[in-house]
Amino acid sequence: MIRLPAFTYVPAKTVAQAARAMSDHGGAAMLVAGGTDLFPNMKRRQFEPTTLVGLRGIREIVGVRRGEDGGLTVGAGTTLSALATHADVVREHPALATAAGLVSSPQLRNMGTIGGNVCVDTRCNYYNQTFEWRQAIGFCMKKDGDICLVAPSSPRCWAVSSSDTAPVLWSLGARARLVGPGGERTVPVAALFRDDGIEYLAKRPDEVLAELLLPPADGWRSAYLKLRRRGSFDFPVLGVAVALRLEGDRVRAARIVLGAVASQPRETPAAAAILTGERLTPETITRAAEAAAGPSKPLDNTDLTHPYRKKLTRVFVARALARLAGLEAGPVSEEVA
Numbered sequence: 054m055i056r057l058p059a060f061t062y063v064p065a066k067t068v069a070q071a072a073r074a075m076s077d078h079g080g081a082a083m084l085v086a087g088g089t090d091l092f093p094n095m096k097r098r099q100f101e102p103t104t105l106v107g108l109r110g111i112r113e114i115v116g117v118r119r120g121e122d123g124g125l126t127v128g129a130g131t132t133l134s135a136l137a138t139h140a141d142v143v144r145e146h147p148a149l150a151t152a153a154g155l156v157s158s159p160q161l162r163n164m165g166t167i168g169g170n171v172c173v174d175t176r177c178n179y180y181n182q183t184f185e186w187r188q189a190i191g192f193c194m195k196k197d198g199d200i201c202l203v204a205p206s207s208p209r210c211w212a213v214s215s216s217d218t219a220p221v222l223w224s225l226g227a228r229a230r231l232v233g234p235g236g237e238r239t240v241p242v243a244a245l246f247r248d249d250g251i252e253y254l255a256k257r258p259d260e261v262l263a264e265l266l267l268p269p270a271d272g273w274r275s276a277y278l279k280l281r282r283r284g285s286f287d288f289p290v291l292g293v294a295v296a297l298r299l300e301g302d303r304v305r306a307a308r309i310v311l312g313a314v315a316s317q318p319r320e321t322p323a324a325a326a327i328l329t330g331e332r333l334t335p336e337t338i339t340r341a342a343e344a345a346a347g348p349s350k351p352l353d354n355t356d357l358t359h360p361y362r363k364k365l366t367r368v369f370v371a372r373a374l375a376r377l378a379g380l381e382a383g384p385v386s387e388e389v390a
């Protein structure tokens with residue numbers, strides 16, 4: 054059994070308190086919500102905070118409510134189980150409910166929160182290992198080393214964004230409310246991520262993700278499909294989030310965002326442009342799916358081969374579009390034996 058190292062726990066009662074505690078403890082502190090990703094990472098010494106600022110006691114960020122614009126506001130402390138089964142979320146943003154319901158296993162969804170899922174660490178086969186494994190092979194620049202073991206001449210880390218809900222929130226045009234020690238700001242979820250395996254979040258460590266604001270569904274339909282090795286609990290090795298605004302049988306607006314193919318979710322505007330103004334026919338779907346596969350550039354640092362994951366991008370985008378067109382109703386998650 055791998056044990057947790059010693060740390061000081063600082064329970065926060067409000068988001069502002071949590072932000073202040075993070076600021077007071079500087080780089081030695083991390084936020085913890087459900088702990089489902091953070092604690093295993095601490096056990097493997099990927100994270101070595103000496104202080105954890107606990108978000109579990111903050112009631113103001115738990116639950117889903119109707120915003121003033123008619124959209125839904127999701128508290129960052131809402132569990133994935135609650136989100137996956139929330140009647141308004143299921144009805145208005147089915148892709149978000151699907152993605153939340155496909156994260157890991159029921160136990161982890163009962164503890165894990167949407168805030169933790171959006172902020173979850175990037176992943177790599179050379180990094181998500183025990184301390185001893187990483188020591189034996191030689192540490193990499195994401196933790197304790199100075200080179201990238203996947204691309205040794207690369208000046209950057211290519212660890213993979215592996216959140217199920219982040220590409221969906223991006224495709225739905227959601228915004229994130231961040232609270233820091235000096236005030237708060239609201240940014241598009243699309244602006245929350247950076248294309249860097251180490252500095253993958255475009256927020257300061259002392260900013261707490263408080264809420265996710267979803268615009269009114271207003272004619273938008275959405276779907277999420279996930280590829281993973283084991284359907285029981287694996288991270289995505291490909292996620293496809295599609296949101297379409299239909300007027301009659303024509304697409305008025307589209308957003309397709311891929312997960313697990315880069316260090317941040319990757320939008321595919323060329324594919325969306327092909328769909329805009331068109332009917333969702335098998336022919337347009339094929340053209341859009343081809344275009345969506347272009348920006349999908351997985352590296353050989355997660356499960357399944359990267360050419361296979363790239364090839365499946367086209368297949369999954371086509372399936373998601375066909376599902377929204379009512380032409381196909383296959384499974385939302387595919388596992389590979």
Ligand SMILES: Cc1cc2nc3c(=O)[nH]c(=O)nc-3n(C[C@H](O)[C@H](O)[C@H](O)COP(=O)(O)OP(=O)(O)OC[C@H]3O[C@@H](n4cnc5c(N)ncnc54)[C@H](O)[C@@H]3O)c2cc1C
Nearest residue numbers: 086087088089090091157165166168169170172217262288
């Ligand atoms: C076996 C296993 C399988 C998994 N499978 C999946 C999967 O299929 N898909 C998937 O997406 N994830 C998966 N996970 C990862 C994890 O369980 C989920 O991402 C979960 O939603 C994380 O939420 P949490 O509340 O437990 O976050 P924590 O573990 O508490 O925190 C995760 C990170 O987010 C930060 N954080 C948490 N809340 C906030 C906030 N409000 N503001 C700012 N920062 C915050 C923490 O500091 C930490 O860096 C898996 C984990 C394990 C161990």
Ligand code: SF4
Nearest residue numbers: 177193201202210211
């Ligand atoms: S991509 Fe390179 S630097 Fe990043 S975790 Fe993997 S091996 Fe380490």
